[in-house]
Amino acid sequence: DQQVKQNSPSLSVQEGRISILNCDYTNSMFDYFLWYKKYPAEGPTFLISISSIKDKNEDGRFTVFLNKSAKHLSLHIVPSQPGDSAVYFCAASARSGGSNYKLTFGKGTLLTVNP
Amino acid sequence: KAGVTQTPRYLIKTRGQQVTLSCSPISGHRSVSWYQQTPGQGLQFLFEYFSETQRNKGNFPGRFSGRQFSNSRSEMNVSTLELGDSALYLCASSLGQVTNEQFFGPGTRLTVL
Numbered sequence: 409d410q411q412v413k414q415n416s417p418s419l420s421v422q423e424g425r426i427s428i429l430n431c432d433y434t435n436s437m438f439d440y441f442l443w444y445k446k447y448p449a450e451g452p453t454f455l456i457s458i459s460s461i462k463d464k465n466e467d468g469r470f471t472v473f474l475n476k477s478a479k480h481l482s483l484h485i486v487p488s489q490p491g492d493s494a495v496y497f498c499a500a501s502a503r504s505g506g507s508n509y510k511l512t513f514g515k516g517t518l519l520t521v522n523p
Numbered sequence: 524k525a526g527v528t529q530t531p532r533y534l535i536k537t538r539g540q541q542v543t544l545s546c547s548p549i550s551g552h553r554s555v556s557w558y559q560q561t562p563g564q565g566l567q568f569l570f571e572y573f574s575e576t577q578r579n580k581g582n583f584p585g586r587f588s589g590r591q592f593s594n595s596r597s598e599m600n601v602s603t604l605e606l607g608d609s610a611l612y613l614c615a616s617s618l619g620q621v622t623n624e625q626f627f628g629p630g631t632r633l634t635v636l
Binding site: 497 | 558579581627628
């Protein structure tokens with residue numbers, strides 16, 4: 409039972425344009441969402457997060473949007489740079505239930521930014 | 524501040540053997556979580572330790588076990604290895620409170636032949 413779904417295994421974008429990565433979840437207990445970036449041969453690196461009390465969080469070129477009614481979140485990268493090419497994982501946790509320690513991940517989306 | 528370190532980085536074992544992986548968290552971090560990454564299943568939570576106690580557990584068979592030492596270093600053990608155990612095993616550390624982020628190590632690539 410995939411509680412966090414990233415339905416696009418890959419995405420290709422031109423440098424300078426916007427990258428939009430999508431994520432859907434099914435567990436209504438999830439109240440905290442994170443995006444991680446992963447390069448080959450390295451562990452995931454935390455990128456940005458959002459609490460369920462917000463619908464948007466911005467950090468530089470990265471913005472995460474949360475639509476609780478649709479159980480959907482998206483990561484926007486503007487402008488996209490070749491160094492952004494990596495696998496992006498969406499993750500969720502149920503902090504109010506004390507289960508922040510357990511992150512449930514999607515299967516990832518490979519983003520390729522072409523020069 | 525040094526990051527999360529995992530040893531060894533690569534490991535090759537045969538079916539039926541057992542393996543122990545090690546994780547040293549960031550200094551001051553008391554929580555260590557373990558994840559398994561495979562191409563088909565993505566990243567899956569194994570278990571989390573805090574102050575030497577297992578605090579949370581994922582849906583893996585009993586062949587997967589772990590422990591944490593008083594210095595917060597953690598080990599993960601897999602007994603009676605199966606071909607399907609071939610994966611990247613990732614460790615993540617945090618300060619241990621609900622609001623703290625997790626920081627991942629580079630992982631141990633285990634290949635079971």
